[in-house]
Amino acid sequence: MEELLEKILAACEPFVRQGKLADYIPELTKADPNDLGICIQSSDGRMRHAGDYHKCFTIQSIVKPILLLQALMDNGIASVRQKVGVEATGKPFDGINYTEQALLSDHINPMVNMGAIAICTMIQGRTYQEKFQRLLSLTKRLACNPDLSVNEAVYLSEKRTGNKNRALAYLLKTYGMIEDDVEQVLDCYFRACSIQVNCSDLANIGFTLANHGRLPISGERIFPSEYGSYVNAILMTCGMYDGSGEFAVNVGVPAKSGVGGGIMAVVPTRMGIGIFSPALDEKGNSVAGIQVLKQLSQKLYLSIF
Amino acid sequence: MEELLEKILAACEPFVRQGKLADYIPELTKADPNDLGICIQSSDGRMRHAGDYHKCFTIQSIVKPILLLQALMDNGIASVRQKVGVEATGKPFDGINYTEQALLSDHINPMVNMGAIAICTMIQGRTYQEKFQRLLSLTKRLACNPDLSVNEAVYLSEKRTGNKNRALAYLLKTYGMIEDDVEQVLDCYFRACSIQVNCSDLANIGFTLANHGRLPISGERIFPSEYGSYVNAILMTCGMYDGSGEFAVNVGVPAKSGVGGGIMAVVPTRMGIGIFSPALDEKGNSVAGIQVLKQLSQKLYLSIF
Amino acid sequence: MEELLEKILAACEPFVRQGKLADYIPELTKADPNDLGICIQSSDGRMRHAGDYHKCFTIQSIVKPILLLQALMDNGIASVRQKVGVEATGKPFDGINYTEQALLSDHINPMVNMGAIAICTMIQGRTYQEKFQRLLSLTKRLACNPDLSVNEAVYLSEKRTGNKNRALAYLLKTYGMIEDDVEQVLDCYFRACSIQVNCSDLANIGFTLANHGRLPISGERIFPSEYGSYVNAILMTCGMYDGSGEFAVNVGVPAKSGVGGGIMAVVPTRMGIGIFSPALDEKGNSVAGIQVLKQLSQKLYLSIF
Amino acid sequence: MEELLEKILAACEPFVRQGKLADYIPELTKADPNDLGICIQSSDGRMRHAGDYHKCFTIQSIVKPILLLQALMDNGIASVRQKVGVEATGKPFDGINYTEQALLSDHINPMVNMGAIAICTMIQGRTYQEKFQRLLSLTKRLACNPDLSVNEAVYLSEKRTGNKNRALAYLLKTYGMIEDDVEQVLDCYFRACSIQVNCSDLANIGFTLANHGRLPISGERIFPSEYGSYVNAILMTCGMYDGSGEFAVNVGVPAKSGVGGGIMAVVPTRMGIGIFSPALDEKGNSVAGIQVLKQLSQKLYLSIF
Numbered sequence A, B, C, D: 001m002e003e004l005l006e007k008i009l010a011a012c013e014p015f016v017r018q019g020k021l022a023d024y025i026p027e028l029t030k031a032d033p034n035d036l037g038i039c040i041q042s043s044d045g046r047m048r049h050a051g052d053y054h055k056c057f058t059i060q061s062i063v064k065p066i067l068l069l070q071a072l073m074d075n076g077i078a079s080v081r082q083k084v085g086v087e088a089t090g091k092p093f094d095g096i097n098y099t100e101q102a103l104l105s106d107h108i109n110p111m112v113n114m115g116a117i118a119i120c121t122m123i124q125g126r127t128y129q130e131k132f133q134r135l136l137s138l139t140k141r142l143a144c145n146p147d148l149s150v151n152e153a154v155y156l157s158e159k160r161t162g163n164k165n166r167a168l169a170y171l172l173k174t175y176g177m178i179e180d181d182v183e184q185v186l187d188c189y190f191r192a193c194s195i196q197v198n199c200s201d202l203a204n205i206g207f208t209l210a211n212h213g214r215l216p217i218s219g220e221r222i223f224p225s226e227y228g229s230y231v232n233a234i235l236m237t238c239g240m241y242d243g244s245g246e247f248a249v250n251v252g253v254p255a256k257s258g259v260g261g262g263i264m265a266v267v268p269t270r271m272g273i274g275i276f277s278p279a280l281d282e283k284g285n286s287v288a289g290i291q292v293l294k295q296l297s298q299k300l301y302l303s304i305f
Helices: A002-018 A026-030 A062-085 A101-102 A113-120 A128-143 A152-160 A161-173 A184-191 A197-209 A225-240 A241-250 A287-300 B001-016 B026-029 B058-085 B100-104 B114-118 B128-143 B152-161 B165-174 B183-191 B199-210 B223-240 B241-248 B285-302 C002-018 C025-028 C060-083 C102-105 C115-118 C128-143 C152-161 C163-174 C182-193 C198-212 C225-238 C241-251 C287-300 D004-016 D027-031 D060-083 D102-103 D113-120 D128-143 D152-161 D163-174 D183-195 D197-212 D225-238 D241-250 D288-300
Strands: A037-042 A048-053 A255-257 A260-268 A271-278 B037-042 B045-051 B195-197 B255-256 B260-267 B271-278 C036-041 C047-051 C255-257 C262-267 C271-276 D037-042 D047-051 D255-259 D263-265 D272-277
Touching: A002 A037, A002 A048, A002 A287, A002 D241, A037 A101, A037 A197, A048 A197, A062 A113, A062 A128, A062 A184, A062 A197, A062 A225, A062 A260, A062 D225, A113 A184, A128 A184, A128 A197, A152 A184, A161 A184, A161 D163, A197 A260, A197 A271, A225 A241, A225 B241, A225 D047, A241 B223, A255 B271, A271 A287, B001 B045, B001 C262, B026 B152, B026 C262, B037 B199, B045 B199, B058 B114, B058 B128, B058 B183, B058 B199, B058 B255, B058 B260, B058 C182, B058 D113, B114 B165, B114 B183, B128 B183, B128 B195, B128 B199, B152 B183, B152 D047, B165 C036, B165 C163, B183 B195, B183 C255, B199 B260, B199 B271, B199 C102, B199 D272, B223 B241, B241 B285, B241 D197, B260 B285, B271 B285, C002 C047, C002 D225, C025 C152, C025 D197, C036 C198, C036 D037, C047 C198, C060 C115, C060 C182, C060 C198, C060 C225, C060 C255, C115 C163, C115 C182, C128 C152, C128 C182, C128 C198, C152 C182, C152 D288, C163 C182, C182 D027, C198 C262, C198 C271, C225 C241, C225 D241, C241 C287, C241 D225, C255 D241, D004 D037, D004 D047, D004 D263, D004 D288, D027 D152, D037 D197, D047 D197, D060 D113, D060 D128, D060 D183, D060 D197, D060 D225, D060 D255, D060 D263, D113 D163, D113 D183, D128 D183, D152 D183, D197 D225, D197 D272, D225 D241, D225 D255, D263 D288, D272 D288
Parallel strands: none
Antiparallel strands: A037 A048, A037 A271, A255 A260, A260 A271, B037 B045, B037 B271, B255 B260, B260 B271, C036 C047, C036 C271, C255 C262, C262 C271, D037 D047, D037 D272, D255 D263, D263 D272
16 A cells, blocks of 8 residues: 555656645745655554655645534534535635625535635634634544644734735625624634644544544544534535536545645545645645545545445 | 335425426426425345336436436547536526636536537537437436437427527537537437436436446446546536535435436435426425435435545 | 828827737628728818728627617617616626626616617517618618618628627527517627728718717708717717726717727717727727827817816 | 706605615614705806705715825826726626626726725825825815814714725735725725715815816816816716716716715816715615706706717
8 A cells, every 4th residue: 555655656746846836825835846745544543654744734724624523513514504505606715706695695615715714703612712722622633633733924924914815704794694803703714724734634634534523543433423424525515626526526535625735535434635745736726636636546446426 | 115215205295385396498387396206226126116206207407417428428538528627617507697717617517508518519420310319329228218208398398498598509609619500409408308207217327327337237338437437426516506515415425406306316336316306496406306315315324425 | 170180190000000800700800900090070060081081891889879779769768778778787798797687687788789689679670671771771861871781791700600699699588688589680780780881971970979869961850869868878888898988088978889990989069970990909999099089089178078 | 046956856855765874884874864955066156055955964985086086186197097997897886796807907996995995095195194184185175165074973883884895905905906004094995985075065076076177266276177087087987886877878977976875966167066865776876866966957958968
């Protein structure tokens, strides 16, 4: 298996040159565009890895399914569903050109920025500091890594430059989807996006989703099975930005990417996969990362279709 | 099993009153809104059914995956993918308010009218009569029913009133995505939508998709396995119109609905399901049909997530 | 005055190289991109001209205000206003990405293709041949030119390639704004766009609009004064495609351009201006033509603001 | 003349019941929906009035042409034009569903909120307090009223609830059209909208625009003639929100309305008109105010078309 991973990484390495680093958060441009790593947590309890699997990067949008999980754990499916829809938007993750009609119906989902920002308000906690701490705790447990922390430089960089997210948040506030102070909600969101992880962390989180709520090895249940199905279904239809349809066809498993270069893939009942390669395509997905998953899916028959 | 089906149908029957018949094709308003039937073809080779499973209705949009299959069989994945994208549009099935940018990129897929009309041009055949005959033959084989035919009244009704589809087709022609005569392409499309089926037919077609190309019972291979994955993945992300996200969360299997009241569901490796109940919700999906699938999914653990 | 015209033409001649010929109607690419001519009909009864003022070209969108006039003469303001709105669309003349909401409200106007096609249906006449003949008669009278005729080559070229207009017309039909046969309506529209004119014709038509319905010299009343105000107001806000705001600021008079290279300008109570220069900017307006009008407006204080 | 005004007011008074008070700024709901007043400043130096012409209300969007004037006086036409376009948007004044393409091209103008907010950044002044004071000074001079001041309650109400404007401003910031602190820019904008005026003030401001920069009576020049034409042209195409086309057809003069119930109309070379009637139609224009102008235009032949 490790041999297969090495082989696939070697085959996909040239793809890093087809992408480029995210540049809308200045701090992200400091990554090494040649990095490529993978880690797989399987149902046999073993963790396999290859390449730059130990390198750290910020979780970015991959925190969106964790935000959703926390909101589900705090409120149940019905309340979360009432607040934020589940349909694909047909737009980029930071799309703002919604008609009022679309905004007030269900065409915002937790995997686009607007939906994820709205989800932040549903986490329990008296303050947004407390809400964030609860999210961070959940992330640590899912990643089986008590040492996770926020990359302060990225957090401050996002906070300083995140004006598109401010626009989206004030739009949510205009339509009553946020009641709290926008800057506080966004502070929680920016911190959440800046949690630093590596491929093993993502593999563990992905595995727990694949395992419907039970951690790898210990088998401890973190969340009810139906929350896992809810999140996985949304990852399938909307997890890879407006490239989710292509990914479904080519790889065929629920997954979530982030502009930090990470991809977390969920192979139901079988494995969690964490990938890191920060050179992105135009939609914000890791170019080489997708290629690795495509080849892995073919070799190991991962597609659920 | 039959008992379970009877029970679920009884429980879901009241939902027919929440929907209404499609009225944009005059002929469709003649259906009985109280009809509700189901048929399941399983990998054990047995066919189970309940309710109005034997009633006939027009296939409508459920022909879209078959059009796609025929195009894949005639051209391979690469050519088909180049012509028509795979991303969700975030719009209704007959949405026309595409920017030129969206049209020329990949935001048209084979499960919305525009994409399906474009797919018609990719079927082999010297004439559109011939193309349609090949499609009908494939449909008969997949349905294991050599007696399928076109409902002439519905076909003529669609042809007479299908001006939105004409607008969509001329838009395709404007941007070079159709080269042939629009009325001929549409004639093929309208005939395809007017093929008359019942629940057993849909169950058999769904089963062959679930079985990656092999017919029920005989096991005869109709199409290569990868075409099945391609179609199933698109059904997952776009098969239930702009209610696909909700369906993924609530039922969790690839499926396709039609405004004739049919739903074809594909449970990979396990079963094909055909449902008929012509009272539709606002998005064009059978209200009671979705409820039946939701309950069935919970009872039989059908979700792939 | 003729001297001034010559001087302005010489100064503006270099601008022809910044534009290019319309290419979406194949026949239009046969024009000479260096042509530049002007003709002014003033309230003193004199006609002045310079440059290629005698060259013929197709009227294209400049027929839209004449279509509107004919519809007003046949139905009155109230009926016409009920059918087609008067607000700027914020889109190109052949924009199709209207939401259903916009279509059914008032955001279609007679100076964009969709509105002009709808207007064709309001002209009196048992057949569309008859409707067109009435339009042609009105155009001849307004132009004080009984010899106007259709450029058959352009007409056939438009009819063959006008698929965007077909899409727009079928969209109108979908929403009940056209009841007649689409191809017949379009035939009238394509013929109307293909009427061949020169700068003098446009100057006379423009003068009659400036003169609130009375022909130059004879003073014969062709239409009631209020129809002139209605048309001129719409020309002001929507006559120069999505460059109407810029034109209002820079020139300041009602005007209509066509992709054949013509511009007809209306200086209320003072003059009608016809310009020809077929090299167009990105919005479909004659580049040098606009420059000529800008300089003329400054020299002769034409702006009504 | 005063008699005519009284008669028209009496005839239009019933229309107040067709509108309703603006409710998105809580403080505005305190107005009396039955108020109706008018004031006309003519080139003969006389001021006529009728009805509730002395009542005070907040200027709201009618400050937009003054913001534009101040920006023109501080930067010239070329710089202002480069920053903000002049085309109608085809959307409501607070529309946010712009594509990135539209934002970066010219489809934002100074009469919609986004454009007006961008214009605030172009006023000279070291601080936004200073910028606002300069705007207030200009407004006082144009209104010939040194006592104008901000309605603090409305200002605070706007500041507290103006989240749509915050969204628009952060969107401008995202695309580099604002560099300064958004809250400071908005503070200037909210104060500007909250300047309290009456019908005489609007009549005087309108007259100075009609008079191309010279004050009534004294004839003192406040701004160059060409700035007047620039502003009047934009008022013509975009001054009455997405009802500007209708207003051009029915009234035929440049005008600007505000959700406070005011309308300022500019009859070039002849008069400035101020109207107050706070019951608004769906687009945000004073219902009775538009009727008054319509009748006045017919009686006095005000239309410039």
